[in-house]
Amino acid sequence: TIDCIQNIFDDTTPQQLLTWRAAAVALPNEELHDVVPPSPIRIPRKAIHMTGSSSSSSSPIVPRVESIGHVDYSVPHPNTHSEHAVSMTAADNAHSPDGEYSMSENGEDSIQEFDSVSVTSDTSLSASNSQIREARQQRLFVTLQVRCLVQRSLIRAIDHILFSSTTSKQQSSRLYYAAAAEAAQLPMQSASSGPATASASPVWASSYVPTKLLQGQGPETPILPDDAMLPRLTATQLLQLVHVLMATHEFAKMFNSDNEQRTALWKAGFMGKSKPNMWVQETESLLCILRVLFFMNTDPKFESCLSMVEETLISVWRTAISYFCTLSAEKHREEWTHVLLLLFHNLRRLGPERFTLHLLHPGAMVLYSLVTVDLKPELRCVLRDLLEKIHTRACRMLRHASRSTTPSDVDLHS
Numbered sequence: 001t002i003d004c005i006q007n008i009f010d011d012t013t014p015q016q017l018l019t020w021r022a023a024a025v026a027l028p029n030e031e032l033h034d035v036v037p038p039s040p041i042r043i044p045r046k047a048i049h050m051t052g053s054s055s056s057s058s059s060p061i062v063p064r065v066e067s068i069g070h071v072d073y074s075v076p077h078p079n080t081h082s083e084h085a086v087s088m089t090a091a092d093n094a095h096s097p098d099g100e101y102s103m104s105e106n107g108e109d110s111i112q113e114f115d116s117v118s119v120t121s122d123t124s125l126s127a128s129n130s131q132i133r134e135a136r137q138q139r140l141f142v143t144l145q146v147r148c149l150v151q152r153s154l155i156r157a158i159d160h161i162l163f164s165s166t167t168s169k170q171q172s173s174r175l176y177y178a179a180a181a182e183a184a185q186l187p188m189q190s191a192s193s194g195p196a197t198a199s200a201s202p203v204w205a206s207s208y209v210p211t212k213l214l215q216g217q218g219p220e221t222p223i224l225p226d227d228a229m230l231p232r233l234t235a236t237q238l239l240q241l242v243h244v245l246m247a248t249h250e251f252a253k254m255f256n257s258d259n260e261q262r263t264a265l266w267k268a269g270f271m272g273k274s275k276p277n278m279w280v281q282e283t284e285s286l287l288c289i290l291r292v293l294f295f296m297n298t299d300p301k302f303e304s305c306l307s308m309v310e311e312t313l314i315s316v317w318r319t320a321i322s323y324f325c326t327l328s329a330e331k332h333r334e335e336w337t338h339v340l341l342l343l344f345h346n347l348r349r350l351g352p353e354r355f356t357l358h359l360l361h362p363g364a365m366v367l368y369s370l371v372t373v374d375l376k377p378e379l380r381c382v383l384r385d386l387l388e389k390i391h392t393r394a395c396r397m398l399r400h401a402s403r404s405t406t407p408s409d410v411d412l413h414s
Contacts, residue, residue, distance in 0.1 A: 002237055006244050009154055013248070014147040016140070017255055017276075022268060141270045151248055152281050158241060159288045162230040168291065172338040175345055179378035182385075230295060235305045238292055242312070245285045252282035253323060256332070279335040286339050289316060294346050297354070314358060317343055321366045325373055337376060344382040348389050359390050360397070 159168050224230060230238075255262070255278050266275040293313040296302045302309060320339065327333050350358060358364065367390075370383060 002240055002244075005154065005158065006240065009151070009244050009248060012147045012150045012154075013251060014144045014151070017144055017148075017265070018258065018261065020140075020261070020265065022264065137268065141268075145271065148278065148281070152284070155245065155248065155281060155285050155288065158245065159284070159291075162228060162233075162241075162288070162292065164225045164228045167224060167228065168287065172287070172342070175341045176338065176378060179341055179345075179382050183377035183381040230292070231299075231301075235296065235302050235309075238296060239305075239308075239312075242289055242292055245289050246316075248281060249285040249289065252278035252285070256282055257326075277332070279332055283335050283339050286316075286320060287342060290339070290342055290346070310354070310357065314363070317347075317358075318363055318366050321370065325366075325369050330374075333373075334376070337379065340375075340379050341382060344379070344386050348382075348386040352393070355389075355393060356397075359386075360394055364390075 233241075262275050262277065265271070270276050290313075293309060293316065296309045297306070297313055320343070324333070324336055324340070327336070347355075347358060359367070367383075367387070375383065
């Protein structure tokens with residue numbers, strides 16, 4: 001099943017979104033053949049049997065145009081009227097000193113007629129080609145839109161298979177409401193203090209969870225229902241799914257970062273009146289990746305591949321933060337709200353050893369670049385708590401290091 005999902009992802013990736021150009025919609029030969037009229041027919045003089053009278057017993061070979069581009073050199077019927085014969089005059093010779101003639105049905109030179117028809121044909125040809133290109137472009141755009149929808153559906157299908165259909169959405173909502181409560185300092189209902197008494201509390205305040213739960217130990221793993229497949233898959237299978245999701249995530253990032261290409265597609269009519277984007281694919285795939293990796297990071301079943309999981313997780317979240325800092329569109333940054341909340345929340349709940357591995361490292365300095373970004377209040381409060389914990393942990397390690405004779409005496413568990 002996982003191999004099938006990967007094959008579908010590979011086959012439906014809309015690669016042409018990155019390479020499409022307006023002039024790239026070419027016409028195939030078979031379509032051009034149907035709309036391009038041939039050049040005027042010129043026939044050598046020696047190929048025509050000349051006769052002085054139309055009533056001669058020997059019938060001349062008269063070229064008959066049966067269709068565009070086809071001339072039939074056949075002997076006409078004896079009863080053919082003389083007006084259908086071709087008469088050659090001295091005036092004709094004056095028009096064609098090289099011995100070739102443009103033949104017309106009434107026997108007169110047709111060069112001027114063909115010139116007139118040529119102008120009309122060029123105009124008609126240009127209009128026909130334009131219509132064909134427009135039709136082919138619309139078919140291409142519809143195909144690309146369908147592929148984008150398939151990619152988004154596959155991302156959600158993977159999330160539903162691993163975590164069930166509502167678990168991820170409920171977790172994202174709960175983390176957001178908890179962060180909003182911290183940011184606004186709203187009273188929250190807890191098991192020890194009873195219901196909140198503030199009359200100004202909103203209706204949805206009861207769905208908040210106590211702050212102390214968000215500051216616990218260990219990355220939060222949502223409570224999985226019985227139909228969730230995440231605990232039943234092996235490390236190899238889960239990492240393969242992570243690889244598939246990372247591929248579609250990187251593709252969405254490439255497309256969203258190419259503002260010039262998106263503008264060209266928008267002007268060409270792709271995806272309606274708004275500039276096309278793949279923000280949903282970009283964020284939902286990353287959310288699923290982080291949930292899977294944080295789950296594997298804490299499950300003893302994956303102890304044998306913990307170093308690989310840890311390395312992948314660190315690379316993923318640091319790359320994600322670096323990319324987020326480059327975003328200029330406010331709506332694009334808003335799409336990342338749930339991603340950052342999940343990341344900050346799980347990072348600040350890491351145990352001492354893994355917290356040191358993730359955050360007390362020069363590579364984690366990318367986290368401090370977020371202070372220059374205009375973040376939502378919910379994100380600022382969670383980031384503030386995370387940075388305070390990093391500072392506290394670093395100061396504690398420095399104090400222990402100064403009291404110890406060797407670096408090995410540093411107690412990372414304190």
